[in-house]
Amino acid sequence: MTAQGIVGQFLSLKEETDADLLAMQCGDFYEFFADDAETVGRELDLKVSQKSSHGSSYPMAGVPLADLTPYLKALVERGYRVAVADQYETESGDLRRKITRVVTPGTLLETSRADAQFLAAIVTGRSGGLGLAFADVTTGQFLVTEADTVEDAAAELYRFSPVEVLPGPDLRADDETLSQLRDATDASFSLFSSDAFAPGRARHAVREQFGESTVDSVGLDSELATRAAGGILAYVEETGAGVLRSMTRLRVYHPSDLLELDATTQRNLELTETMHGDRSGSLFDTIDHTVTAPGGRLLREWLTRPRRDRDELARRHDAVESLASAALARERVRDVLDGAYDLERLASRAASGSADASALLSVRDTLDILPALADAIEGTELADTPLADVVARPDRDAAADLQAELDDALAEDPPKTVTQGGLFQKGYDEELDDLIERHESAKSWIDTLADREKRQHGLSHVTVDRNKTDGYYIQVGKSVADQVPDHYRQIKTLKNSKRFVTEELEEKERDILRLEEARGDLEYDLFQDLRERVAAHAELLQDVGRALAEVDALASLAAHAAGNGWTRPELTEPGVLHVEAGRHPVVETTTDFVPNDLHMDDERGFLIVTGPNMSGKSTYMRQAALITLLAQVGSFVPADAATIGVVDGIYTRVGALDELAQGRSTFMVEMQELSNILHSATEDSLVILDEVGRGTATYDGISIAWAATEYLHNEVRAKTLFATHYHELTSLADHLDRVANVHVAADERHGDVTFLRTVVDGPTDRSYGIHVADLAGVPRPVVDRASDVLDRLRDEKAIEAKGSGSSEPVQAVFDVGSGQMKVESESSERSNTTGAPQNGSVESAAAVASESTESPESPESPAPAIDPETEAVLDELESVDVNATSPLDLMAKVQSWQSKLEGDE
The missing domain is CATH 1.10.1420.10 (MutS, DNA mismatch repair protein; Chain A, domain 3)
Known part of the structure; x- marks a missing residue:
């Protein structure tokens, strides 16, 4: 076939597939042409040649036939789907090529991944719910389930970490759901025929693969899960991976059989990789x-x-x-x-x-x-x-027989290819033994030919060898070449020797080639039978x-x-979590660790954890989650003793990053995570909250944290550890029966602070943030000034603001009632008769403008009547000194006034 014909066939085959690249067999090589050659050359650092024929030029890059696998693996792991076209000979002797397989991330057999390599499929139903199937073509695992919500499905994707996902037909048109699922995995999403997900076709495929009795016995009664499974089976068959026979066992699992771990919790607890995406430092690595x-x-x-x-x-x-x-x-x-x-x-x-x-x-x-x-x-x-x-x-017994x-x-030492012979031991097959014996006899005749010719014809410098060009030949030195017998036929002259053949040698060569071919064919057939x-x-x-x-x-x-020094945990009914001298399983391997106790039960089910920054609050809470999780893995736990009530889920909110590309700020992510916990957790769950409400204004944040605490305590009733710097929340222990305070102790002497990393009962009202700023290397003038500001705010509720070059004194007054800072100078008091904001003021300009543009009530309009209850509330409000009232007392008064105005009191 001409070069143009080969390229034309390549381009024609390329149109038949939606794969990204095509590797087409051309003799002893797989070749990539045109744009594919340029891509492969760039990705794999292969040499790209420019081939010319009949005035045309085209790029070409190739790899040897036997070396295709590592190149395929490298391309697929870079995200490409590669079609492979193999060469075959027609009955008329023409060479043709056809696509025999398409290698994708989920159907790559020669993987370098130590972990499972799952191919996933997801379908959605019109009445709600999602069906999921997970298959690992490298091991034959096949699992199916059904999820109630998109969040549940995303958690399963994060759990299995598939390399490729097949979205069902309805899902492809649902951008919002598809986006949520994409956020949960790094997998590539591949579109596949909608027909494969059709209920009838999928049901037939599943029953054909696993058998009627198997499907019935495992309880696969979910149409959505069946459709997902059918999609995977059709995809594996169409891509030509050839592994359907290894998928022998279908397993239906229910998320309720497992401890619920949403994607956020799995990341926060760093189960298989750290927050930075590294395996090192994860729980699994440890x-x-x-x-x-x-x-x-x-x-x-x-x-x-x-x-x-x-x-x-x-x-x-x-x-x-x-x-x-x-x-x-x-x-x-x-x-x-x-x-x-x-x-x-x-x-x-x-x-x-x-x-x-x-x-x-x-x-x-x-x-x-x-x-x-x-x-x-x-x-x-x-x-x-x-x-x-x-x-x-x-x-x-069956294993021993095989x-x-x-x-x-x-x-014991077979060749790397299965077509060149030498695969089997003597005695395995009589016909093969006969061929081997005849082949070895012929080879022995060749091996002794040189010595016989020397003796028979008195020749010296005689060798017998073989190459691809000349076949077997007798080589004689030039000095004695004129002494060779007449039946020698010369075939080549070299610098110092001549090569000859004889009819007997040519006949023996034909015998050897026939025997080698017969032996190779028979060994290959025998090997295929054995592999089968x-x-x-x-x-x-x-x-x-x-x-x-x-x-x-x-x-x-x-x-x-x-x-x-880990210990066996005692597993009990939900509601109990008692740990003596518990440690964090990862941190304890990298530093001297201070163990801590943890005691939670039905009467002490909500712990508010306070204490300094960097003192170990997060570690304390995460170790509680990890100890619980390890116990439900079947592992021992890092503690002197542990009694653990089996939980149905672990939920964490540990910190958040901006997701600006999705239009979500830090606070929005935080609130979405909190929302998921409040909706998903049950009384048998363990909840870990590391700061709630810190991403917004102080009083907004306190209010959200306060309300979330009440809801978790009163409605959800999950075991909860809540670390916070809102020390006002500690008073909830006096009002909610299951709430208790614990704090991480610190020792402060002569201005020096030592974090003891010991958790003790009771609240604390210090966070030592300025001390942490000092440790972090914040400039000393800033640290000193911050200390001064903090002291003044505590003692006087007012500070003097330093200007940059102005000699006029400026007074900044912090209003604890409103949470705002009001900045005034003597000149501003004299000139600011309109209420307009002055330079340097941190009051809201919009608020002042709003006040200055309010229209007074028309004198013709009678003032609305005020009922006695409202008038009493207004009198109380007027009498309150906000500077002398704590935020908690103020909030309590506001709640009382609201109740009075609504007629509840």
Whole structure:
């Protein structure tokens, strides 16, 4: 085919796919042409050539056939969807090409991700609710659920962290919902045929894949979840990933089975990555001591999907306890696991037809770990524990049979490609053994030919070799070339030698080539059959892989518990949270940590936490959340003792950043997070509030914090820890029966402040913000001036404002009633007869202007009558000295006046 014809075929195939790039096989290379070549060259630093033919020039970049996989992976991980067109020969001998697969982020098998690689689908219903499906093509996991709200669906997206999302047809037209879901994940969103999400087609696809009995037994009765699952199955089939057979098990889960963790809470608690997006410093990074990739993947799954089932959690706690107390046995278990490969992903590779001989050897070696692990447990303290039950779960006999078959079949050091022979051991197949014997006999004849020719014809300097151009040849030095026998036929003259062939050598070469081709074809057929049998055992491999991963994750939790003095928590009914000498699981590994107790129950369910800045309030509250979460993971916890009531959710509001691109300020984000908590939390939840209302004016903020506290206490009744610098809120402990005050102690002597980081009962009225400013390096004049201002505001409610160059004294008066600052000078008192604002005033100019432009009542209009109740309120208002009344007392008076005016009193 001409160059123009190749490019034309490339462009024609490109029109058939909506993929971003097309890799088309041309002989021993995959080539990218035109704009695709420029893109690939730029992204992967490949050389781009300019090829000319018949007056046309076009860019071209290529990679060797055997090297396509790493380049595909690199392109997909950069966000490109890549179509692959393979070459085939027609019956007439013509070369044609067709697209055989489209590789996308969610269908890439050769991933470098240690974590799960989920492909997600989401559909919405007209009557509300959303259906979600999650499939990991690399491991065969397939999960479906239904969410009641968009916020719930976003939380699930954040939990699973998919790499690609397929939005259903109705969702694509809902910009607001789609935007909310995009905010919860970094995944790429791919449009796919609407027909795949149709109820009837999706239902048929799910039942075809998993079987009628399976679908019925797992209770998949949600049409929305079924539609999402059907969309994924159709997408995986159409993209040609070839892994549908590895998706053997459908799991329906309900968010109510899990501890609720919205996306905000998962970020705030830094479960798998820090606020800066780093794995280092996260909870997962701290407690992950797994020795296998599947074990780490499962541990991450447990952290992001804590359980509420106390029986399952007790089973995990039993296993961790037995492993933590049996150090020698635990280390033997971990040593055995250290050689395990990722069976779940190997099963998917076998199902897709991409597993080579080395991959099947990895399957063999990992299956051999199962009995070794059983032996490591038997006869130790671990023998009668849940750990032994985990190891006994897979079908040991079937695993042993498959392991033995692979052990009998494969050579120990097979070639990297599966088409060149040398894959199998002698004795595996009689026909193959016969071909190998004949091939080796022919090769032996060739290997001894040089010595025979020397002896027979008295020649020296004779060698026999082979290359692609000449095939097999006899090479003789020029000094004796004239002595060769007549049946030698010269084929080439070199500088110091000549090359010859004979009819017998040519015939033997033809025999060897026929035997090599026959051997290669037979070995490839045998290997495909063997790989097919491995693929047929995908469910078994997944069972074994999951069991090994579970042992690894449990051993990791035990190793961390034993090495850091963690203790087993006692799980009880909701409502109780008692922790003795609790620590933050991450912070304790980086600094000398001061442990603290925490006691909450039905009578002490709301703690207002006060204390200095930087003293540890946030750490104290987050460690409460993390200790609760770890207990519901099945882990031990960082404390001397802990009794933890199982919670249905953990909700946090820890701080907010502007999201200006979405039109949301810091305060708006804060209020949206607070709103979500007030709507979502229940009496069985744990709520962590680290400052509420700080993003607005002081009295607005106090009012919001006050009202939120009352609502959480009276209506929601969730266990709550609320850190605040609004010290006025501490008086709520005198009025709300479940509210108590605790504070982080500080020692102040001779002007020096020491943060003790010890939490004690009772309130505090100091935040030591100026001390923190000093620690942060704020210039000394500013710190000193701030201290002076603070003292004056406390004692006199007034300060003298310093001007820049003016000698005239300026008096700034802080009105605690209004929360405003009024600035006046002697000249302004003399000249400001109209009430207009003067330079330097911090009063609202708009408010003054409003007062100055109010029209007086017309003398013809009679003043409205004032009833006695209103007149009494006005008299009280006139008599109040706002400068001598505390903000809380003032707010109480306002509430009393409102009640009187509304007739409630």
